[in-house]
Amino acid sequence: MxxxxxxxxxxxxxxxxxxxxxxxxxxxxxxxxxxxxxxxxxxxxxxxxxxxxxxxxxxLRRKADKSELNSILSKAQAVDTSEYTAASVATLKSAMNRALAIIDDKDMTEEDQPKVDRATRALASAYNALVPKSTSSSGSSSSGKGSTSVNIGNAYGAAGVVSASQSVAANAYVVSDTTVNFMLKRGQAYCFKMTVVNGNAMTPGFTAGNGDVLKTQFVAKIGNDYYYRVYATGTPGQSTGVYTTLPGQNAVKHCTVTVG
Incomplete structure (x- = not known):
C-alpha cells in the first residue's frame, strides 16, 4: 500500500x-x-x-504532449498572410485548423501522441513553405525561412542521435532553451528548443550521450529553431548529457538529464 x-x-x-x-x-x-x-x-x-x-x-490517462504544437501554432498565427501567395497561405491555414482541433481536444492521451506529432510536423512544414508574393513570379519555392529538416521522418536516432550534414560556418553556434540539469521520470518526455545563431543553412546534430538512457526524436523546424524531444528510457538514477553538434564543429553539452 x-x-x-x-x-x-x-x-x-x-x-x-x-x-x-x-x-x-x-x-x-x-x-x-x-x-x-x-x-x-x-x-x-x-x-x-x-x-x-x-x-x-x-x-488514469496521461494527456498527450501538445507543447510543441502550441509553440509552432503561436508563430503561425503571428504571420501576416497578406505577404504570401494564396496557395501557400491556404496550406498553412489548413494545417492551423487541424492543429486547433487537436489542441481543443481535451481527451487526447499519450496513445494519441502520434496524431499530435503528425499535426506538428504538418504545421511546421506549411509554415516553412510559405512563399512570399515578391518571389513567387521568379519561380522560387522557398520563403527564405529554411527548408523542412531532413530529420522530418520523426524517427528515433541511432544510439539516441539525430543528425544532418550542412555547410560549415565557423562563427555559428547553438543556444538551448534548457541549460539547467534536471530529472525526467522514466517513460516521460521533454522537448528542447535549439536555436542556431549565425548559421542559417545549418542543422544541428542532436545527441544524447547514452542512447540507452535517452532516446531522441526530431519534432519540427521553425526558421532557425529546431525542436527535439527526448524520452527517458533508462533505469532510474542513470544520467546522460544532451549535446548539439554543428557541421565541422565539436559537440557542445547543454545539460544533464537524470532518469527518475
Missing part, C-alpha cells in the same frame, strides 16, 4: 485527462492514508484499500 500511496502522491493531476479515475483519486488516496495510519487496521482492510487505489491509478 505504501508504494501505491507514494505513487499517487507524486502525480500532478493536471497531466491527466478528466475521467472517473482522476475524479476518484483524491478520496481513494485519503482513505488509503487513513488505513496506513491506523495501527489496528486489519490485513483485509489494507488489501482492500491497496487494490482500490491501484485500480484507480491504472485508470
Amino acid at each position: 505504501q508504494a501505491a500511496v507514494d505513487k499517487a502522491d507524486s502525480l500532478d493531476l493536471n497531466d491527466y485527462t478528466d475521467n472517473d479515475a482522476k475524479a476518484a483519486l483524491p478520496d481513494a488516496l485519503e482513505a488509503a492514508k487513513e488505513v496506513l495510519a491506523d495501527e489496528t487496521a486489519s490485513q483485509e482492510a489494507v488489501d482492500e484499500q491497496t487494490i482500490a487505489l491501484n485500480d484507480i491509478l491504472m485508470g
